[in-house]
Amino acid sequence: MTEARPSGLPLTPAAIRALIAKVPRLDIAIKNTPLEEARNLSRHLGGPRIFVKRDDLTGVAFGGNKLRNLEFRLACTMQEEPDTVIVGLDLQSNSARQTVGACNRLGLKTILVLEGARPNAVQGNLLVDYLLGAEIHFAADRDAQRAIMDRRAAEVRAAGGRPHILNDNPMFDVASALAYIETTLEVLDQLAERALAPSHVYMSSSGKGQAGILLAGKLLGAGFAMHGVTATDEFHLPSRTAGIARQTLDALGLDVPVCEDEVINFDGYVGSGYGVPSEAGNEAVRLFARTEGIILDPIYTGKAAAGLIDHVRTGRLGRDDVVVFVHTGGTPAVFTWNTLWTGEEDRPAAGGQS
Ligand SMILES: Cc1ncc(COP(=O)(O)O)c(C=O)c1O
Numbered sequence: 448m449t450e451a452r453p454s455g456l457p458l459t460p461a462a463i464r465a466l467i468a469k470v471p472r473l474d475i476a477i478k479n480t481p482l483e484e485a486r487n488l489s490r491h492l493g494g495p496r497i498f499v500k501r502d503d504l505t506g507v508a509f510g511g512n513k514l515r516n517l518e519f520r521l522a523c524t525m526q527e528e529p530d531t532v533i534v535g536l537d538l539q540s541n542s543a544r545q546t547v548g549a550c551n552r553l554g555l556k557t558i559l560v561l562e563g564a565r566p567n568a569v570q571g572n573l574l575v576d577y578l579l580g581a582e583i584h585f586a587a588d589r590d591a592q593r594a595i596m597d598r599r600a601a602e603v604r605a606a607g608g609r610p611h612i613l614n615d616n617p618m619f620d621v622a623s624a625l626a627y628i629e630t631t632l633e634v635l636d637q638l639a640e641r642a643l644a645p646s647h648v649y650m651s652s653s654g655k656g657q658a659g660i661l662l663a664g665k666l667l668g669a670g671f672a673m674h675g676v677t678a679t680d681e682f683h684l685p686s687r688t689a690g691i692a693r694q695t696l697d698a699l700g701l702d703v704p705v706c707e708d709e710v711i712n713f714d715g716y717v718g719s720g721y722g723v724p725s726e727a728g729n730e731a732v733r734l735f736a737r738t739e740g741i742i743l744d745p746i747y748t749g750k751a752a753a754g755l756i757d758h759v760r761t762g763r764l765g766r767d768d769v770v771v772f773v774h775t776g777g778t779p780a781v782f783t784w785n786t787l788w789t790g791e792e793d794r795p796a797a798g799g800q801s
Pocket residue numbers: 511512541542623651652653654655656657747748775776777
């Protein structure tokens with residue numbers, strides 16, 4: 448942490464990039480990702496211009512938003528010179544898949560401890576975890592997960608290895624926010640090349656990436672509204688997002704107040720719960736696929752797109768708006784939930800969950 452100094456706003460993009468450049472980082476993700484205009488989707492909805500920021504195309508193991516944050520997190524990890532990364536996450540975690548892919552790039556072994564039972568049909572992210580060569584353990588709950596991580600770390604150490612438990616790395620939230628400050632700068636440049644500026648940015652949010660986009664807008668004095676759409680009711684997103692934004696400002700050495708009233712987050716598109724597809728989300732997945740050939744996922748991005756589509760249909764977004772939809776990845780879940788797309792919804796989907 449640097450010492451925070453009062454900051455005159457707005458900052459220039461170059462000044463923000465220079466601050467981020469002081470944070471240790473590796474080069475893992477493909478950047479810049481494309482910004483594509485979804486003309487057919489806009490026409491179909493009779494709505495605003497919609498641009499899709501293709502962060503599903505960040506390059507490693509089917510891509511996604513976590514590869515950008517792993518550049519910062521794993522830079523911090525590598526200072527300990529580990530040979531093995533141990534991480535505890537959910538059974539069908541996008542983050543787990545991208546972590547294994549990134550660790551493979553760095554020549555590190557990955558041990559995944561996933562919360563849940565091994566399904567009979569291995570699909571989606573879990574299938575890719577196996578393909579990537581992770582050592583995989585299953586844990587009944589968070590306590591069991593922690594115990595397995597600690598046990599494997601001790602065993603690796605006893606065998607002469609150098610384990611690092613990634614859950615203990617403090618960077619997760621701030622790394623995501625830093626990554627999405629930078630993504631916003633990319634988007635603004637890409638739109639400026641078309642002589643445009645965004646009026647709204649939509650993204651599936653658990654608070655981390657959204658904090659970055661909110662901060663970018665605030666630091667630059669840009670006039671867009673950041674609309675996070677949550678896929679989980681686990682958190683109070685406004686306070687969580689504002690808290691992550693404050694930590695990130697602290698890491699950048701900036702003294703700028705952020706309060707939770709500045710955070711716009713829609714929690715009405717979760718459906719019946721985290722990890723369970725919703726009708727509106729599934730319709731959004733089909734619509735993006737059928738109008739643009741862009742594959743979303745039914746757990747995160749489909750639900751965020753459902754929010755955007757609803758806001759067009761209900762007149763919250765008008766024809767003059769310029770909307771950016773950040774595609775955060777998660778696409779392997781379409782295979783987990785295969786029967787949603789074949790019309791055989793009465794048959795159980797392979798693997799379940801997110
Ligand atoms: C596909 C996808 N979108 C969005 C999110 C939420 O991103 P954040 O944690 O940066 O809010 C996740 C988190 O796991 C995700 O996997």
